[in-house]
Amino acid sequence: MKKVVKFGGSSLASAQQFEKVGNIIRSDEGRRYVIPSAPGKRNSGDRKVTDMLYACYALAEEGKDFRVKLAEIKARYDEIITGLSLDFSLAEDFKEIEEKFKNKAGKDYAASRGEYLNGKIMAQYLGYTFVDSASVVCFDKKGEFDAEKTNEKMSAKLSKTERAVIPGFFGAMPDGSIKTFSRGGSDITGSIVARAVKADVYENWTDVSGFMIADPRIINKPQSIEIITYTELRELAYMGASVLHEDSIFPVRKEGIPINIRNTNKPEDEGTWIVESTARKSKYTITGIAGKKGFCCVNISKDMMNSEIGFVRKVLQSFEDHDISIEHVPSGIDTMTVFVHEDDFISKEQAVVSEIHRLAKPDMLEIESDLGLIAVVGRGMKSTRGTAGRIFSALAHANVNVRMIDQGSSELNIIIGVENRDFEKAISAIYDIFVETQL
Amino acid sequence: MKKVVKFGGSSLASAQQFEKVGNIIRSDEGRRYVIPSAPGKRNSGDRKVTDMLYACYALAEEGKDFRVKLAEIKARYDEIITGLSLDFSLAEDFKEIEEKFKNKAGKDYAASRGEYLNGKIMAQYLGYTFVDSASVVCFDKKGEFDAEKTNEKMSAKLSKTERAVIPGFFGAMPDGSIKTFSRGGSDITGSIVARAVKADVYENWTDVSGFMIADPRIINKPQSIEIITYTELRELAYMGASVLHEDSIFPVRKEGIPINIRNTNKPEDEGTWIVESTARKSKYTITGIAGKKGFCCVNISKDMMNSEIGFVRKVLQSFEDHDISIEHVPSGIDTMTVFVHEDDFISKEQAVVSEIHRLAKPDMLEIESDLGLIAVVGRGMKSTRGTAGRIFSALAHANVNVRMIDQGSSELNIIIGVENRDFEKAISAIYDIFVETQL
Numbered sequence: 001m002k003k004v005v006k007f008g009g010s011s012l013a014s015a016q017q018f019e020k021v022g023n024i025i026r027s028d029e030g031r032r033y034v035i036p037s038a039p040g041k042r043n044s045g046d047r048k049v050t051d052m053l054y055a056c057y058a059l060a061e062e063g064k065d066f067r068v069k070l071a072e073i074k075a076r077y078d079e080i081i082t083g084l085s086l087d088f089s090l091a092e093d094f095k096e097i098e099e100k101f102k103n104k105a106g107k108d109y110a111a112s113r114g115e116y117l118n119g120k121i122m123a124q125y126l127g128y129t130f131v132d133s134a135s136v137v138c139f140d141k142k143g144e145f146d147a148e149k150t151n152e153k154m155s156a157k158l159s160k161t162e163r164a165v166i167p168g169f170f171g172a173m174p175d176g177s178i179k180t181f182s183r184g185g186s187d188i189t190g191s192i193v194a195r196a197v198k199a200d201v202y203e204n205w206t207d208v209s210g211f212m213i214a215d216p217r218i219i220n221k222p223q224s225i226e227i228i229t230y231t232e233l234r235e236l237a238y239m240g241a242s243v244l245h246e247d248s249i250f251p252v253r254k255e256g257i258p259i260n261i262r263n264t265n266k267p268e269d270e271g272t273w274i275v276e277s278t279a280r281k282s283k284y285t286i287t288g289i290a291g292k293k294g295f296c297c298v299n300i301s302k303d304m305m306n307s308e309i310g311f312v313r314k315v316l317q318s319f320e321d322h323d324i325s326i327e328h329v330p331s332g333i334d335t336m337t338v339f340v341h342e343d344d345f346i347s348k349e350q351a352v353v354s355e356i357h358r359l360a361k362p363d364m365l366e367i368e369s370d371l372g373l374i375a376v377v378g379r380g381m382k383s384t385r386g387t388a389g390r391i392f393s394a395l396a397h398a399n400v401n402v403r404m405i406d407q408g409s410s411e412l413n414i415i416i417g418v419e420n421r422d423f424e425k426a427i428s429a430i431y432d433i434f435v436e437t438q439l
Numbered sequence: 440m441k442k443v444v445k446f447g448g449s450s451l452a453s454a455q456q457f458e459k460v461g462n463i464i465r466s467d468e469g470r471r472y473v474i475p476s477a478p479g480k481r482n483s484g485d486r487k488v489t490d491m492l493y494a495c496y497a498l499a500e501e502g503k504d505f506r507v508k509l510a511e512i513k514a515r516y517d518e519i520i521t522g523l524s525l526d527f528s529l530a531e532d533f534k535e536i537e538e539k540f541k542n543k544a545g546k547d548y549a550a551s552r553g554e555y556l557n558g559k560i561m562a563q564y565l566g567y568t569f570v571d572s573a574s575v576v577c578f579d580k581k582g583e584f585d586a587e588k589t590n591e592k593m594s595a596k597l598s599k600t601e602r603a604v605i606p607g608f609f610g611a612m613p614d615g616s617i618k619t620f621s622r623g624g625s626d627i628t629g630s631i632v633a634r635a636v637k638a639d640v641y642e643n644w645t646d647v648s649g650f651m652i653a654d655p656r657i658i659n660k661p662q663s664i665e666i667i668t669y670t671e672l673r674e675l676a677y678m679g680a681s682v683l684h685e686d687s688i689f690p691v692r693k694e695g696i697p698i699n700i701r702n703t704n705k706p707e708d709e710g711t712w713i714v715e716s717t718a719r720k721s722k723y724t725i726t727g728i729a730g731k732k733g734f735c736c737v738n739i740s741k742d743m744m745n746s747e748i749g750f751v752r753k754v755l756q757s758f759e760d761h762d763i764s765i766e767h768v769p770s771g772i773d774t775m776t777v778f779v780h781e782d783d784f785i786s787k788e789q790a791v792v793s794e795i796h797r798l799a800k801p802d803m804l805e806i807e808s809d810l811g812l813i814a815v816v817g818r819g820m821k822s823t824r825g826t827a828g829r830i831f832s833a834l835a836h837a838n839v840n841v842r843m844i845d846q847g848s849s850e851l852n853i854i855i856g857v858e859n860r861d862f863e864k865a866i867s868a869i870y871d872i873f874v875e876t877q878l
Contacts, residue, residue, distance in 0.1 A: 235772040238745065246743075299848045304685075306677065309764045313755040320749045327745060328770050330847040332854060333674040333814060337847035368848065375772060386835025388844060393832055396825025405827060405846035405853070408769040408776035409738045409807065414844070415771060 001030030004199040006168065006190030009040025009048060010207040011264035012118055015083020022125060024205065024267050033158065033197055035168045035190040036122045038114025039076055049076055050114040057110035060101040070098060077117055088124045090117055109178040112170035115186065119167030128163040133189060137171025139179040145171070147192075147251065154196035166193055187248035191259075195251040202252050202259045204244070209263040210272030211236075211243050214289045214431045218424050223435055225288055227273040227280050232287045232377050235413055239375040241290035249274070278379075285384045286434045289427055291374035293420045294342045295327060296349075297404070300356065301335040301364045311360055312336060318355035322348045327373065328415055330406045337404060339417065342369060371403060372423040374416045376430055382411040390433050391416070398429035440469030443638040445607065445629030448479025448487055449646040450703035451557055454522020461564060463644065463706050472597065472636055474607045474629040475561045477553025478515055488515055489553040496549035499540040509537060516556055527563045529556055548617040551609035554625060558606030567602040572628065576610025578618040584610070586631075586690065593635035605632055626687035630698075634690040641691050641698045643683070648702040649711025650675075650682050653728045653870045657863050662874055664727055666712040666719050671726045671816050674852055678814040680729035688713070717818075724823045725873045728866055730813035732859045733781045734766060736843070737792075739801045740774040750799055751775060757794035761787045766812065767854055769845045776843060778856065781808060810842060811862040813855045815869055821850040829872050830855070837868035 007021050025031045039049045056069035074094050081088055097113055116132070123130035136157050138149045150171070158164060168186025173179050181188050187204060194202035210224040211233075228236075230253050237243045244259070252259060259274040305311050312329070319326055319338065327339040345352070346369075353365060381387045388407065391414060395402055404417025418426045446460050464470045478488045495508035513533050520527055536552055555571070562569035575596050577588045589610065597603060607625025612618050620627050626643060633641035649663040650672075667675075669692050676682045683698070691698060698713040744750050751768070758765055758777065766778040784791070792804060820826045827846065830853060834841055843856025857865045 231773070234742065238772050297848050301849065303673065306766060307764055309762060310755075310759045312765055312768060313752055313759050316749075316752040316755065320752050323748060325746055325748045326751055329751060329768055330845050331767050331769075332845065332847045332849055332852045333677050333816075334670070335847050335849045335851070337849070377772075385838065385840065386832065388841055389828060389830075389832030389835045391828075391831075393825065393828030396828045399824065401824065402827055402846070403848050403850070405844050406769050406771065407841070407844035408771045408774050409736050409842050409856070410740065410771055410774040410776070411842070412774070413771045417848070 002032060002197055002199045003028065003030040003201050003203055004033045004035065004190055004194040004197065005031045005203045005205060006035040006186055007037060007264065008186070008206045009037040009050075011205050012036055012038075012122075013040045013042045013046070015080045017264065018080055018084055018122070018125060020264050020267070021205070024264065025126060027267075030200070031203070032163045033193050033199070034122060034126065034128060034165045035186055035193060036115060036118045036165065037168055037186040038118050039080070049073060050111055052076070053110045053114055054107065057101055057107060061104060066101060067098070070094065070101070077121065080121055084121075084125055086121070086124055088121070090120065093117060093120065106177065108170065108180045111180055112167075112178050115167035115169045119165045123165040126163070126165065128165045129161050131157060131161065131164045131166045133167050133170055134172035134176070134178060136166070137189065137192065139171055139173045141174055143173065143179055145181065150192055151196050154192060158193070158197050181247070187244055188251070191248045191251040194257050195255050198255060199257055202257055203262055204259055205262045205264045207263060207265060209266055209269035210261045211241070211288070213284070213286070213435060214427055215241070218427050219431050222431065225272045226270065226283055227275060227278055228287055229275055229277060229379060231412065232379060233274055235375060235377045236288045236290040239290035239373065240292040241288060244274070282378060282380050284378075284434045285380045285387055286376055286378035286430075287380070288377050289374065289430055290377070291372055291423060291427060293372040293423055295339050295371040295373055295417070296342050296345050296367060296369045297371055297417070298338045298340070298353075298356075299335065299364075299366045299368065300338070300360070300362045302360070302362045303334055305334045305336065314360040315356055318352050318359055321355060322352050324348060324352065328404070328406050328417075330404050339371070339373065339404070370420040372418050372420050374418060374423070374426055374430070375413050376416070377413045379412060381414070388414060391430055394429040394433035395426055398425050400426045400429060441471055441636055441638045442467065442469040442640050442642055443472045443474065443629055443633040443636065444470045444642040444644060445474040445625055446476060446703065447625070447645045448476040448489075450644050451475055451477075451561075452479045452481045452485070454519045456703065457519055457523055457561070457564060459703050459706070460644070463703065464565060469639070470642070471602045472632050472638070473561060473565065473567060473604045474625055474632060475554060475557045475604065476607055476625040477557055478519070488512060489550055491515070492549045492553055493546065496540055496546060500543060505540060506537070509533065509540070516560065519560055523560075523564055525560070525563055527560070529559065532556060532559065545616065547609065547619045550619055551606075551617045554606035554608045558604045562604040565602070565604065567604045568600050570596060570600065570603045570605045572606050572609050573611035573615070573617060575605070576628065576631065578610055578612045580613055582612060582618055584620070589631060590635050593631060597632070597636050620686070626683055627690075630687045630690040633696050634694050637694060638696055641696055642701055643698055644701045644703045646702060646704060648705055648708040649700045650680070650727070652723070652725070652874060653866055654680070657866050658870050661870065664711045665709065665722055666714060666717055667721075667726050668717060668818060669713060669715055670851065671818060672713055674814060674816045675727045675729040678729035678812065679731040680727060683713070721817060721819050723817075723873045724819045724826055725815055725817035725869075726819070727816050728813065728869050729816070730811055730862060730866060732811040732862055734778050734810040734812055734856070735781050735784050735806060735808045736810055736856070737777045737779070737795075738774065738803075738805045738807065739777070739795065739799070740803045741799070741801045742773055744773045744775065753799040754795055757791050757798055760794060761791050763787065763791065767843070767845050767856075769843050778810070778812065778843070809859040811857050811859050811865075813857060813862070813865055813869070814852050815855070816852045818851060820853070827853060830869055833868040833872035834865055837864050839865045839868060
């Protein structure tokens with residue numbers, strides 16, 4: 001069993017958290033490759049070490065004295081080292097960092113030290129080999145991540161390393177200068193390592209017991225998702241659910257490696273499994289609900305539209321010509337609706353409208369704004385009759401005005417358009433009917 | 440009050456039916472312009488006079504003796520004349536018809552005599568002026584109906600005629616030769632007359648008390664529709680409901696004249712009103728249900744499709760390039776479905792598929808057939824919460840597998856995709872929940 005385990009910042013914010021992490025790793029022989037983040041907040045008033053590093057380096061860049069700030073950062077690490085009773089010092093590292101800050105080694109270098117130093121402590125604490133990501137995570141000359149070269153180097157290095165700590169978030173360009181990932185951070189490093197060692201599982205340890213069925217800002221303590229496919233995850237992420245960034249899924253998806261989202265503070269919880277495909281039914285008919293506000297729609301009608309070859313295409317062309325991506329195109333008889341993001345559309349609306357008139361000659365055209373789109377996602381929907389009925393009955397009961405419905409033949413999701421002001425109400429109603437009522 | 444009244448063939452099949460029509464016309468002073476069809480079937484084993492005329496003329500065209508057949512037709516009219524105790528003969532007319540048949544005056548001429556002769560009897564019976572449609576309904580040299588010239592001539596003629604009978608179904612080309620409407624027949628003539636005289640209402644008398652909410656071949660004795668808008672009618676007609684032909688609605692729609700579908704055999708029934716717009720709610724939430732079988736769908740998926748500008752357009756382009764008109768394009772996240780008519784698509788499917796691959800590079804493409812589309816139409820749906828919930832709960836209850844849902848922002852109709860074998864079951868379930876349960 002070969003497991004890659006990534007720990008988020010809150011799992012590594014203090015010596016106490018490090019001990020939890022240590023216990024987790026030692027409880028399973030398979031947890032051989034560890035990817036730490038930088039120390040996060042210890043409490044809600046605290047600062048993340050990465051943010052402290054950015055602030056400290058900003059002073060350095062301006063030629064100001066940054067030593068006090070750097071000492072504060074060192075204190076954070078020393079507190080962890082002392083708390084863990086390690087016979088170990090980062091004094092040499094901090095001397096080098098001070099030197100490089102003076103020489104303006106760059107923001108990416110500065111930020112990357114959070115993971116780098118935490119990795120050093122972690123390796124010491126666990127007795128694992130420390131592998132500097134700068135030597136195995138490769139960016140090209142333009143600063144683009146080089147997936148294949150990285151995979152080659154990482155595989156080669158780790159095949160000779162039984163147990164290793166590889167700090168997340170950064171790598172190096174061909175000239176050796178440090179480069180960080182722009183989005184997804186340490187999650188990506190973990191995924192890259194999992195791919196390179198052909199891990200059986202990629203465990204992503206955070207401070208929640210997996211992904212929630214719905215947004216906890218809307219639903220009070222939502223249930224978590226037990227198992228979700230990559231496709232479902234993509235769909236929820238696309239509709240605004242805060243789950244793993246796409247870039248951090250891609251490397252393991254390629255190898256069919258499952259991801260397990262776990263909670264460092266509740267290691268007994270099974271968390272959420274993210275898999276390529278599964279025969280396991282989800283506990284509820286739906287897997288998740290997500291949504292976004294801020295859409296516009298353009299309603300177009302024309303007599304005999306459906307028999308006019310090319311009509312829909314001409315309308316869509318008008319949006320494409322103005323570089324506006326289209327969200328959904330539900331259609332009736334002689335009517336069609338185009339949903340677009342308000343931000344993309346508003347500044348160009350009149351240009352698009354006049355092109356539609358010119359190309360497609362509609363009888364009527366009307367624009368509406370302040371709409372939200374909600375996606376109800378679930379592989380279980382296809383085999384459960386009555387899903388649509390339950391959704392729309394629940395929405396009616398909650399007095400939500402359904403402005404649009406789109407369900408294609410994949411039957412893996414239903415998209416529902418509502419007014420912005422009904423958005424939260426609609427999500428609550430759908431959650432209740434599938435999750436609360438089911439119990 | 441100026442009413443234009445059109446009577447269908449079954450309303451004029453016998454002297455007894457003529458008497459009903461006479462009573463209807465005489466009961467309302469406003470019924471000043473009458474458009475008769477040719478005599479229809481008197482019973483289920485009978486033949487329509489128009490069909491008899493076609494058969495008779497076919498003999499004439501082949502140079503065979505058609506006099507026996509023509510005598511049979513004359514007998515049909517004589518039976519009506521005798522039954523109505525009219526002092527009137529069509530002998531001269533039949534002499535002329537025989538002459539023209541010999542000279543091969545054309546199929547259109549032959550067919551038109553059914554209405555022409557019935558019009559003459561009707562005028563005699565009512566004491567109204569007979570106006571030959573050949574003098575007021577104009578086709579151009581190419582045989583296309585000339586709406587504006589007709590309107591001019593018809594208005595001029597009828598403004599000087601207090602009460603008139605104008606036979607339906609035909610007119611004349613500039614050289615005087617008779618030309619019939621290809622589709623819609625006498626319904627069109629009625630509509631043209633209503634427009635020309637700026638009628639208050641166009642009454643279309645048939646043998647049913649208006650349009651039915653659903654197809655009577657699927658629903659046993661469906662309720663009839665009390666009031667329907669032009670738009671709703673178009674939608675139902677498009678989805679296969681047998682209602683008035685589009686061409687017969689266009690002239691009155693232009694003038695905002697309401698159409699009233701009535702039953703000659705039950706003149707006390709109010710029938711169906713077809714109007715431009717109305718504040719009158721329909722009795723049920725829905726106005727009508729219609730549907731068609733024989734659709735295919737092409738399911739396409741591609742990661743990140745929604746953020747790829749032009750993706751949907753490229754897919755639709757592939758259909759357009761092969762002259763295939765698209766019925767519906769429901770979409771999910773990273774998936775889209777294109778519904779097309781099986782007849783249009785099957786012979787070209789591989790060409791379309793390869794063009795989609797070339798232009799849009801989907802991850803997955805899959806074709807399904809044997810699908811039906813059902814439209815639930817109703818202006819009342821927008822203001823009635825829970826319509827969608829009721830539809831999909833009813834379908835679930837009836838074990839119908841819903842393959843597609845499309846509802847745009849117009850909210851005037853919902854399109855539902857089902858498998859062909861669930862088609863009738865689905866329509867019954869929707870009819871029951873809105874019409875039967877409502878009572």
